[in-house]
Amino acid sequence: MADTYRVLVVDDDAAHRTMLNTLVGGWGYEIVDADDGEAAVDAVRAQPVDLVLMDIRMVRVSGLEALERIKTINPAIPIVLMTAYASVEMAVDALKKGAYDYLIKPLDFDKLRLTLARALEHIRLRAENRRLKHQLAGGLQAPDIVGSSPAMVRLMETVAQVAVSEATVMVTGESGTGKELVAAAIHHNSPRRDGPLVKVNCAAITDTLLESELFGHEKGAFTGADRRKEGRFVQADGGSLFLDEVGEMPVSMQVKLLRVIQERELTRVGGEETLSVDVRLVVATNRDLMKMVRAGTFREDLYYRLNVVELKTPPLRERREDIPLLATHFLARFAEKNRKVVDRFSPRAMDLLIRHPWPGNVRELMNTIERAVVLARSACLDRNDFAALEPNPGDGDPDTPPGAFAVDVPLEQIERDAIVNTLASAGGNKSEAARRLGITRKTLREKLKRYNLASTKGK
Structure with a gap:
């Protein structure tokens, strides 16, 4: 083994303990042993132990009592218990007290080997997870970003480079890949970390309210504006503003956003006062904005203003x-x-x-x-x-090739099922579901209403 794990074997039956020492030691583990629960507790205090394999029924101190005491010394140690007396109640009690697993004597050696390997792999993954959180991309403060794949290492190295700058960043990638987490990592590792991080989902706000949401409004600017409201740009002054799903922003708003980026100043809706703002902008999208530029639905000048640095979050299938x-x-x-x-x-x-x-x-x-x-x-x-x-063998004819359509099913039912399944796979995100279905978000809303799915949750 590249890394030798130390296993503490505890059993008051000397012959059984000797057999386990030989068997487990032959699998490449370093063995220490104890003939009683009290001795097991002393062994854990005296030296580092990676795993405890312990009998439950022992004359002086039982395995359950020793388990509880060992957990107070080091709660991270996985403890696998053994007993010749199968008892569901005892198994439940052992698991509640923190046992990793529960094996019945006479032992199934293949199952024992698999259990030990699984328990030690579990603690290795936990340690690796903690290490990566601290070391990924040179110690970035990004506690919720987990991964050691080459794609993630490259991404976080770039995050570390751009975070210290003032450059506008565009985070691209499929829905659910963690674009908001990347934006947060950029802010929390930047010189603006002590300022606010304000987030706006452009797809979750109606076109008529988006301008007020971003720039604020004066009292009486429109029906219902009973007081002055500061917009998100002002709220983010001195910090960072994250505009999620920026590709959903209407063209009329794109013009106004471009002006604020260029001039670093804005005017509230219904107001005349010009306000200066100092904001670092990070935007995200799961859409192909260059394709939208060519289609005339996204301004080319705004695209280049936003895409100073592009960070692409990899899909999970590329970082298995x-x-x-x-x-x-x-x-x-x-x-x-x-x-x-x-x-x-x-x-x-x-x-x-x-x-x-x-x-x-x-x-x-x-x-x-x-x-x-x-x-x-x-x-x-x-x-x-x-x-x-799991693949559902009951869905249609098992001999039907992939991509084939069901027959004798109303077209409306097929469309409804496609919408429901796509929404589910997109995590309820309606903008992403519309993109996958090849329709606009407005069309999707109309179809949800038509099929009595309008209450479906999601953005």
């Missing part, structure tokens, strides 16, 4: 090696959030996660893990916990 790290990161977050004792994936579950295409990218992975944690019935997430990711 990051999936175990991301999955472990989300598992820890949602287990704590939902107060669930869930701390690992089975090899079959992780294999399924790695192989899934993830059309909704990291956002889809995150939602999938949270749903699995909330519904989990054990400490280990298995393939059954991700049944929604």
Whole structure:
């Protein structure tokens, strides 16, 4: 092994302990042993231990009591318990007290080897996750960005370079790839980190209100304007302004945004006073803005003003090696959030996660893990916990080739199903769903209303 892990074997049966020492040591692990729970606690205090393999029933101090005491010394150590007495209640009690897993004697040696490897891989991933958060791209402050793939390392190296500048940055990439997190990393690692980071989703605000939202308005400027309102540019003064989904901005607003960028000043809606603003602009889009420029729906001069530096967030299918790290990161977050004792994936579950295409990218992975944690019935997430990711053999004829259409189904039903499924894969993001369907966001809204789907959540 490249790294030798130290395993503490605890059993008051000398013959069984000797057998385990020989077996586990033969798999490449460094072995220390103890003949009682009290001795196990002393061993953990005396030296670093990576994993504890311990019998439950021992004469002086039981494995359950030793487990609780070891967890107070080092709660990160995975503890695998063994017993000759199968008991569901005892297993549940052990898992509640922090056991990593529970094995029945006589041991299945293949299962024992797999359990030890899985537990040690789990702690390796946690350590790697912490290391990457600290070291990725030279120690950037980006705690929510996880990944060690070449694509992510290149991205974060560029973030580190542009963060210290005042350049306007355009973050591009598919929906759900973490563009907002990249924008936050740029701000929090810039000289403006002590100033505000103000975020605006251009697709979530109606065209008529977007100007007021960005630039503010005077009292009486329009119906309902009963007081003066400062816009997001003024709120972000001295800091950074993040404009998400900037490709959804109407052309009339693009002209006004261009002026503010050029002049660094603005006027509130219904006002005459000119206000100076000092804002670092970061924008994001999942659309091809150059294609929109050629189509006449996005101003070319604004495009070049915004695209001083372009950062492209890679889709998850191009960084599959990051999936175990991301999955472990989300598992820890949602287990704590939902107060669930869930701390690992089975090899079959992780294999399924790695192989899934993830059309909704990291956002889809995150939602999938949270749903699995909330519904989990054990400490280990298995393939059954991700049944929604499995190909459904009941959907149509199994001999139907990929890309074939269902027959004898009303066209409206096919269209409705396509909209529902695309919205789900886009994580509920209506702008992204419209892009994938090849229609405008307005057309999508009309179809949602037509099929009584208007209440579907999403931007």
